[in-house]
Amino acid sequence: MTESVETRMTPLAARHQNLGARMIEFGGWLMPVSYSGIIEEHRAVRTKAGLFDLSHMGELFLEGPEAAAALGYALTTNPSTLAIGRAHYSMICFDSGGILDDLIVYRLAPERFMIVANASNAAAVSDALAERIDGFGVVLDDRSLATGLVAIQGPLAAEILRPFTNVDLAGLKYYAIAEGEVAGVRSLVARTGYTGEDGFEVFTAVAQTGRVWDALFDAGQPKGLVPVGLGARDTLRLEAGMPLYGNELGPDTTPFEAGLGRVVKFEKEGDFVGRAALQKADQEGPRKQLVGLSITGRGIARHGYDVYRPATDGGGHIGTITSGTMSPTLNKPIAMAYVEPSIAGVGTIVEVGVRDQRIPAEIVALPFYKRQS
Numbered sequence: 001m002t003e004s005v006e007t008r009m010t011p012l013a014a015r016h017q018n019l020g021a022r023m024i025e026f027g028g029w030l031m032p033v034s035y036s037g038i039i040e041e042h043r044a045v046r047t048k049a050g051l052f053d054l055s056h057m058g059e060l061f062l063e064g065p066e067a068a069a070a071l072g073y074a075l076t077t078n079p080s081t082l083a084i085g086r087a088h089y090s091m092i093c094f095d096s097g098g099i100l101d102d103l104i105v106y107r108l109a110p111e112r113f114m115i116v117a118n119a120s121n122a123a124a125v126s127d128a129l130a131e132r133i134d135g136f137g138v139v140l141d142d143r144s145l146a147t148g149l150v151a152i153q154g155p156l157a158a159e160i161l162r163p164f165t166n167v168d169l170a171g172l173k174y175y176a177i178a179e180g181e182v183a184g185v186r187s188l189v190a191r192t193g194y195t196g197e198d199g200f201e202v203f204t205a206v207a208q209t210g211r212v213w214d215a216l217f218d219a220g221q222p223k224g225l226v227p228v229g230l231g232a233r234d235t236l237r238l239e240a241g242m243p244l245y246g247n248e249l250g251p252d253t254t255p256f257e258a259g260l261g262r263v264v265k266f267e268k269e270g271d272f273v274g275r276a277a278l279q280k281a282d283q284e285g286p287r288k289q290l291v292g293l294s295i296t297g298r299g300i301a302r303h304g305y306d307v308y309r310p311a312t313d314g315g316g317h318i319g320t321i322t323s324g325t326m327s328p329t330l331n332k333p334i335a336m337a338y339v340e341p342s343i344a345g346v347g348t349i350v351e352v353g354v355r356d357q358r359i360p361a362e363i364v365a366l367p368f369y370k371r372q373s
Contacts (some may be wrong), residue, residue: 010055011209013146018121027119029056031359032229041232042328048224049154051217052233054201055209058113058122059147060129064138067111069270074132075105076158076255076266082107087175087192091255091263093289098251101125102243104192106177114177114203114324115187117144118245124149132273148209152179152225153199160220161200161262169200180315183215193223194233198373226238236336238272241292241367247303247322248290249338254278257338259366262372288319292366295333295352297359302324306353307337310348310360318343322367327368334360334368 021032032053034041044050068080077090087106091099101121106114110329112252117125126142133140150159158169167180167189177190185208200214200278217227234244243249243258250291255264255278264278295301301324309316319339328335334351343350346365349357 003194007151008145010053010119011206012053012055012150012213012334015210015213016053016227021227021229022190023164024230025292026230027056029119030101030228031056034229034231036051036301038229038231038235040330041226041228043236044224044226045154045228045232045307046329047195048154049152049160049220050195050226050228050232051213051220052151052228053153053213055206056142057149058125058142059149059203060117060126060132061112061143062115062129062138063112063141064136065111066137067113070133070138071105071113071115072268072270073136073272075103076264076272076274076362077105078265079105079113080105082266083176083365085176086173087177087190088249091260092128092366093255093278094251095277096251096276097254097274097281097320099245099253099255100128100251102249106190108177108179108186108188109142121245125296130132131365148204148206148212149201150204150209150210150212150216151193151199151201152220153193153195153197153228155197155226156220156223156225157316160216160223160225163219164215183212185211187212194242195236196242196369197236197366203344208222233322235328238323238325238336239327239329239367239369240353241336244323245288253279253338254286254338256281257288257290259290270306284320286341289341290322290337291337291344292364292368293321293324293337293350293352293361294364294368295324295335295361297361299352299354299359300324300333300355301335301337301352301354301359301361306323307331307339307350308353310349310351311358315351315358318350329369339363359365
């Protein structure tokens with residue numbers, strides 16, 4: 001018999017349903033995919049502000065005198081170099097060099113870290129960390145189900161959040177975190193996000209998440225803030241050239257192939273899981289390379305579609321689309337794909353198989369969109 005897995009509800013599920021959100025199962029959670037519509041939500045984040053429920057994400061706390069060393073062994077990055085209150089993007093890899101998950105690591109205190117994992121991988125990351133830190137002087141506390149997470153993203157994010165927090169938002173740098181209060185609730189406030197815009201992520205106890213959401217939602221609505229679901233979150237991150245686990249990242253992909261070799265710190269002291277395989281992959285070069293595509297023909301390239309050489313160049317299969325959409329900001333189809341490294345240069349013309357036809361596309365530099373600072 002197959003054991004059934006219960007779909008979890010975030011602490012904000014009733015609010016989403018009251019707002020008329022279309023709900024779907026995602027990573028084991030019931031999540032809003034859209035409210036007013038993906039394009040409207042997307043454009044609100046680019047021009048004003050959007051409010052996201054990210055309570056499905058995994059939050060793992062590591063504490064102890066050897067916390068930095070333990071994470072250095074478990075991950076590809078070197079968390080010991082993080083200053084207190086700062087964060088970095090990281091990965092946890094298999095022995096094979098393939099990616100188990102991409103993470104953000106926050107240093108909260110000299111001997112205390114928070115690791116944020118993707119919802120679908122949170123349990124696997126927790127299990128892997130527990131195994132890898134065995135023997136180190138450290139304690140792992142998986143608080144994924146006890147932690148709520150609300151993100152506010154967009155040009156007006158700081159303006160809307162500021163009246164509700166005692167955290168100095170002006171002094172909070174990108175990829176930094178501070179402890180304080182938001183709407184009277186004890187919180188961790190990080191200047192991070194997954195949209196390509198300025199914004200903040202607010203971590204709270206589950207029971208208090210609704211209070212934070214309500215305060216920001218009520219204050220933000222007159223300024224143009226809207227609630228944003230997974231649909232627009234995906235189009236926003238794609239425009240910003242940010243990878244998604246299960247699309248651009250996975251066990252059969254190394255950080256180098258994803259264009260993220262910068263997260264592999266061979267120079268750090270001691271061994272780490274996957275080092276030998278990653279060194280070999282680095283020396284041998286990538287088997288495939290992640291690129292951006294601007295679709296110049298009529299049609300939208302979707303996940304799983306094939307990429308080919310142009311018919312004038314033999315028309316052979318050279319890759320696969322990992323993510324694709326009609327860009328609401330650029331008003332044209334865009335996509336990311338893995339292709340053979342020999343044809344991955346910017347400006348190269350390829351073709352994408354869309355249903356029963358092949359449409360032209362050009363390899364372009366990532367990201368597709370970068371906000372004006």
